[in-house]
Amino acid sequence: MSYHGFKSYLPQQDLLGFALLAILLLVIFPLSMDIFRLNLVGKYLTYAFVALGLVLCWGYGGILSLGQGVFFGLGGYCMAMFLKLEASNPEATKIQSTPGIPDFMDWNQLTELPFFWQPFHSLTFTLIAVIVVPSIFAYFIGVAMFKRRVGGVYFAIITQALAAILTILIIGQQGYTGGVNGITDLRTLKGWDIRSDEAKYILYFVNVAILFLCLFAAQYVRKSKLGRLLVAMREREDRVRFSGYDVSNFKIFVFCLGAAFSAIGGAMFTLQVGFMSPSFVGIVPSIEMVIFCAVGGRLSLLGAVYGTLLVNWAKTSFSESFPELWLLAMGGLFIAVVLAFPNGLAGLYQTWVAPRVDKWLANLKTPRPLTTNPLESRS
């Protein structure tokens, strides 16, 4: 990284891609859509955070986690707990038998706020918790699994089991978590009404800004020595280990990073959609997020964003017109992506479009040799 400077961090092609995405998200979408549709796009973009984490974990590191919904959910629930506490101040809840606690606790005969809800009165704590809680959780899972060299398929199954456990736990502990309905009826953030159209516009732009921060962070990881090591580990783990690297630490780091991204996505989801429920935690949403990443291209950061937007757009339009066809289409998509285009949209772009763009770029300037890098040529 340091030996090439900015040019190697963001080569011209990537720069162009980032700029195009920025124009699409910041100019074209807000100008061409009403607030309802824009809010929907914002919701999809929160899944893109997860897909981004999966590109690093799965595409680069070769670690397939089927439990990213756990981290998405943890981040989302942290945010929702803060918003719920603000929405259930003593005046708003004075008809309850215990005013000042969230309504679902009152329905479940709880008479005081459980201890783990207490710190969520503070916004600062909440914002820290959104990132730190899922990261610590991911760290523990990572240490337990990767230090013992559990990987691949076993890791996928165990993360999937964790997603199932968390869902059952949230649904079962209705009094503490809101049960199957989740935490609903969220109104204000420090007195600012998040349900107004104006707030939705602002939240959309905040969401896009944070997404770009995460994209830049992911790009940094991808281009740094760590990114190279991840690819090397994915291909020949033993050789990296014999070269003197502690493989498990790199895996733990990238898994935690993916978890943190997902958690940010979850928090932004809660803010934009106004509720959080266990249906975004379990096995099905976790696997769906993997398919967003796979459709976009498991090796492409921008591909993950486009893949998420495209699959979700298809899902919404399909479910509106032919709900019974959606599952068939989704299943077909899984199979087609795996069998026919393992590198997703980004792979198709690389084979068919990228050579032309290169030519065009080269024609724009005085011809100069293209810098190709064998390790990165597939991305």
Added chain:
Amino acid sequence: MFADYSMAELTSIFAMQAFAGLILFSVFVLMALGLAIIFGQMGVINMAHGEFMILGAYITYLTSHIFSEYAQNLFDIYFFVAMILAFIVTFALGALVEWGLIRHLYKRPLDTLLATWGLSLILQQIYRSVFGAREVGVTLPDWLMGSVALSESIEIPINGLFVMGLTLIIAVGVALMMYRSRWGCQVRAVVQNRTMAGAVGINTEKVDRMTFALGCGIAGIAGSAFTMIGSTGPTSGQLYIVDTFLVVVFGGASSLLGTIASAFTISQAQSTMEFFLSGSMAKVLTLLVVVGILMLRPQGLFALKIRR
């Protein structure tokens, strides 16, 4: 916790819960046996395994309807016909899936997982379109109804006993096939060293297809047995798939004995705890303990001692 119950009541509670656990154990074993062959022996993750099981259940449901419409006098034995049909259909579908999908992905296990998940979504939607979204149940023949009273407070349902007997027969059958038949010998050879197995003249592609299809066929029988103790809906398979994978992984993926032992441990733990805690907490605790043990001992309970 125990103070409210008398000694005799406690004994019968434990007996009944243990028996409920045994039925759960049978279902786990039936589902896990198919998976232990596919995942444990071939290393293929079949996320659509639950859907194969449900297919067996739906076939049993159809057969029971056909028998009650056209062959009322043979209704008592419809179940055996249904089981054979379920096996044949799921076996054929399994062979088809292996041919169309799995064989292209042997080198990419994680991709198999995604592709079979896609397959499971498609199958679920097909079931929903054909059989409707509501759960269906079968009518049991008279001789399977009722229960055997062992003492005043301990009663054991006959259909549960039947499922357990069936499980025993199938488990013994699979063990014989794996460890005593020529085919089982070939499967184990292919698993241990594909290239060498091919070199000594085993048709590895054919063995793979047979193995996968047989695993699916056993799932079909499991589904058939499942109709006796529960109703079937398009998404019932998904409920069991995580449990089943955990059973297989917990037991040590390549050991049939391990699979059975872990199915026993998990089901007994879950059903005993279910009585004292809520059902969801019992499940959470069981799964957490299993995941915890797997973190300490990733190779599972019964591991083959081989270097990787």
